Amino acid sequence: MFSNAKTVAVAPSTNTMNTASNVIDMSTHTIKVACSNCNLRELCMPLGLSPAELDRIDDVVASRRKIKRGTTLFRNGEKFTSLYAIRTGFFKTCVASEDGRDQVTGFQMAGEIVGLDGIVHEHHTCDAVALEDAEVCVMPFERIEELSREINALQRHVHKIMSREIVREHGVMLLLGSMRAEERLAAFLLNLVQRLHARGFSQHELVLRMTREEIGSYLGLKLETVSRTFSKFVEDGIVEVKQRHVRIINTDGLREIVNPKVCD
């Protein structure tokens, strides 16, 4: 049933979206990447900048860093220096309680920003782990603050990014606080596929980069419950699941699970 999966862009780990922004600098033979010609720009940078401002924006990115699958971009307790814009790859962020439980607080993909947790105490309070080989733009926070004093659009953009994260977490709190297992998983799938679609991937097919256990941690469920709920969706003909490959057969069915129509 997934025989043609390879012919469709299903969130491949070798993400081809960004090649256009790689410009070979012949004088140094290093790859020059500039926000100004990165095609993720509309995701992680403000719109409507003047050419001069665009030039300056390039300065926020000090360097790029490759993160191998399974390793951390930063850990709880580490000194905070920079925010990171994800260029390729997929991350999870997780917090740990003192007695060892841990909780996945989010999954991040290309164009999204991680590291905001570190600003308050100048130390990170969660771990960011790459779920597949990844590459990030390192944006020293001092530099962001400097530039956003001068470029109003950047200042506003930084504020919006932080506010967006706050609103996202409100949504997760609603999910964790008031939804049942099926609703949680349905909301999760819809959210993932919507974000992937915004990046040019299929609306109906996705490859999960995380384990059942990580999904469960994020959704406040045990891995067995996640697995059973997937099976239930398959029985109901709403999705097809083969390991981490998911095809959504009935998007409205999923929506209906998240937001059951009240008829009384």
Place this chain on the structure above:
Amino acid sequence: MFSNAKTVAVAPSTNTMNTASNVIDMSTHTIKVACSNCNLRELCMPLGLSPAELDRIDDVVASRRKIKRGTTLFRNGEKFTSLYAIRTGFFKTCVASEDGRDQVTGFQMAGEIVGLDGIVHEHHTCDAVALEDAEVCVMPFERIEELSREINALQRHVHKIMSREIVREHGVMLLLGSMRAEERLAAFLLNLVQRLHARGFSQHELVLRMTREEIGSYLGLKLETVSRTFSKFVEDGIVEVKQRHVRIINTDGLREIVNPKVCD
């Protein structure tokens, strides 16, 4: 058992903390309030400002607004214009899902900032409801942005406030995602009493400003479960509860519930 409650400062609704910052302006007969002499300043404004900067900081507060108990400071869908610093009173913020469920996302008290959710879409995405008569400082966001371009400490402060909110929500996600009822309520009480203590109230006694249902919504529990869990704590001699008056007998007992020591 609560016979002496009135002799102790137990989060009285007529909060006397702020009178020192009220300066009668004789020329206009209006009450002049300035951040520079507000004793909540250390909670909601940056430290270490020069006198000149302090003067300018006063400009962020455009006006003050009184909110009657049970009414809203802002609602989901309303245009976002300002952040609000709470001077007196107690708020809850809550989000609603399309099918009518709602979820309390936080409780806010004097010195805390509400409204950050509105920045992203320039509209609020949650309701802020006063749980007792309250007063807030209205801080137009445009003015905050303007000033924070010029006063680095203010810029940093705004970033920290937003980051703090993100980190706080991480903690709530951990609570909702992995704790059992007793752990949730214990964590909730410890958090509340700690914040009240930072404002000069007792470490061991508090008056809840919210109903069991609101506590339950925040903690992802039903009101009956909240009630039962309170009763359990009373049986165990950890707290005394009389309606909304709570006295914490055994703080370490509560801590132990939140973070059970693993001995294996």
Place this chain on the structure above:
DNA sequence: CGCCGCATTGACGTTCGTCAAGTCTAGTGG
């Protein structure tokens, strides 16, 4: 080819939600 981590499935137990009855308290109005 065999191993190991991940996923699935079943049986059973616990926790919490649901429903219902009853109590307490603050506030209202006579």
Place this chain on the structure above:
DNA sequence: CCACTAGACTTGACGAACGTCAATGCGGCG
């Protein structure tokens, strides 16, 4: 001042949803 009422809270009995434990299957990788 007291009686009344509505809302908030408590408590019990029962059931559903999810967690726990355990056995088994599957697929990728060395």
